[in-house]
Amino acid sequence: RKEVEQDPGPFNVPEGATVAFNCTYSNSASQSFFWYRQDCRKEPKLLMSVYSSGNEDGRFTAQLNRASQYISLLIRDSKLSDSATYLCVVSGFNKFYFGSGTKLNVKP
Amino acid sequence: GAVVSQHPSWVICKSGTSVKIECRSLDFQATTMFWYRQFPKQSLMLMATSNEGSKATYEQGVEKDKFLINHASLTLSTLTVTSAHPEDSSFYICSARNLIGQGEAFFGQGTRLTVV
Numbered sequence A: 001r002k003e004v005e006q007d008p009g010p011f012n013v014p015e016g017a018t019v020a021f022n023c024t025y026s027n028s029a030s031q032s033f034f035w036y037r038q039d040c041r042k043e044p045k046l047l048m049s050v051y052s053s054g055n056e057d058g059r060f061t062a063q064l065n066r067a068s069q070y071i072s073l074l075i076r077d078s079k080l081s082d083s084a085t086y087l088c089v090v091s092g093f094n095k096f097y098f099g100s101g102t103k104l105n106v107k108p
Numbered sequence B: 001g002a003v004v005s006q007h008p009s010w011v012i013c014k015s016g017t018s019v020k021i022e023c024r025s026l027d028f029q030a031t032t033m034f035w036y037r038q039f040p041k042q043s044l045m046l047m048a049t050s051n052e053g054s055k056a057t058y059e060q061g062v063e064k065d066k067f068l069i070n071h072a073s074l075t076l077s078t079l080t081v082t083s084a085h086p087e088d089s090s091f092y093i094c095s096a097r098n099l100i101g102q103g104e105a106f107f108g109q110g111t112r113l114t115v116v
Helices: none
Strands: A004-006 A011-014 A019-025 A032-038 A045-049 A055-057 A060-065 A070-075 A084-092 A095-098 A102-107 B004-007 B010-013 B019-025 B032-038 B045-051 B067-073 B076-081 B090-097 B105-107 B111-115
Touching: A004 A084, A011 A019, A019 A084, A019 A102, A032 A060, A032 A070, A045 A055, A045 A060, A045 B105, A070 A084, A095 B032, A095 B045, B004 B090, B010 B019, B019 B032, B019 B090, B019 B111, B032 B067, B032 B076, B045 B067, B076 B090
Parallel strands: A011 A102, B010 B111
Antiparallel strands: A004 A019, A019 A070, A032 A045, A032 A084, A055 A060, A060 A070, A084 A095, A084 A102, B004 B019, B019 B076, B032 B045, B032 B090, B067 B076, B090 B105, B090 B111
């Protein structure tokens, strides 16, 4: 079983839409959780950390559900520039494990 | 945010030659760095964890004699792909963990290796 699983998508949404991604992880001892964004042929960049209480950064909201072992990312009012692959990352024992990424296409 | 610099950003080499990729943390000390490989349309796959002053820890299925890792200082780790073959062509990315704050990882720009 993979450490981290994500729906690969693609999610095709119009500008202004709200879109949500989920990610599940297998190791209940995982300690830290992140969402990264990766543009085509570029390195991943940190989008936001995911805190137990949930956190929001502008149009982006991240939530963690430890009981069900999943993480979510909600993007409101999608922009064309949000088009990218979103990677769910789970960390534990000084290792990072990446989901396969969810591709988002925001269309005009 | 923290900066990790990776060099070169792309390289083309002949089969059988070796290629060295450098990863530097520019504004923080990284006792641990990570090396990943990414094939087209696939996720990042952890190859090895590089520990300053000690041997790297390789993931299952990664040949340690083929992918040599050296982490000689707190700001530099190198990955050498030895006797490269076309199937080694890939996007190699390093990252370093900033232990201050949430412990998030910052990534180098990646190296696109093409073996011909």
